[in-house]
Amino acid sequence: MTNCKPVKLAEVPLEPEAFVRDVLASLTENLERVVGIESARGFIHLVGQQIGLKVDESYKRSLGVAQFTPAQLAEVLVDLKDRIGGGFSIESVSDSSITLVNNRCPFGERVLGRTSLCMMTSNVFGLIAAESFGEASVGLEETIAGGATGCRVVVHFGKSVEGEDRYFKLDEADRP
Template sequence: MEANLFKELNLPLDRDIFLRNLLRELSGTLEEVIGKEEASGFISIVGQHIGEWINDEYKNTLKTDSLSFEQICNTLVDLKQRINGDFYIISADKDKIVLGNRSCPFGDKVIDRSSLCMMTSNVFGTITAENNGYAKVALHETIATGKPECRIVVHLTNNEISDEDQGREYFKS
């Protein structure tokens, strides 16, 4: 029967590829219809909700009401690794966490879709602010804009350095 032939076809099509293409086309359509800034705003809302959900999952699993500084750092890296990102800590101190990333969870579907970076900004910002009280996330370099790696700074305190850095601020709800 011909159906058996189709099961053996070597097509680059599975749920992961389908969903990444869906997100790419959705973000691209939003960027074209309403503009990149407005598209980023819509994706930010989704990112905030996802950040709240992920934060609750980690706190519940770790059986804590609030993540410590070390747990925040580990959560940001771990969550991205679980979704096929390659994030790592470059440096971390009382004022900021600097992260790098060698592989975007969206894969090549993120190229020229910088609005998708609002997922990272809002997930990182929401998790950090909910546990630290404040966060400012600056996306210094992104794979979406053609860089080979991402460089993300998560400011933990509102000070002169964070004031000078362009990014989005997040506060505990």
């Protein structure tokens, strides 16, 4: 260790946020490899459900509302993703659905090929919508993880759409 600069001066690319993203991407990659994509989606569903409930409660408490209107829901979902490094924007809002587009994934390039990570978006969006409208479904029409240049996400609320991931308002007994 002679002629070695102090460890504190080592140029090691470690930052807290990047480290957590690397850990999550590695966990996801290993889950997909060991248990398969569908089982990995199931595990990520549980995490997304817990995060979705916390986020939903935080926004409702801060905004002083018991339920979101469709326009508020769209703004909340965009704001949420902006706060964690996403690049979402509103394409359209109606009485029964919202469509969001995204040009930057919060997981960065670590998401490429890890489509089960998209379950975080689906679950958080779906759970927040279901908590206000009773039922929701989320269609991930395009995803960066799947190789597209951006994401296109449609959230239907008050009903579910066949073929999309479905979500329901949780009973008190079902809450973590």
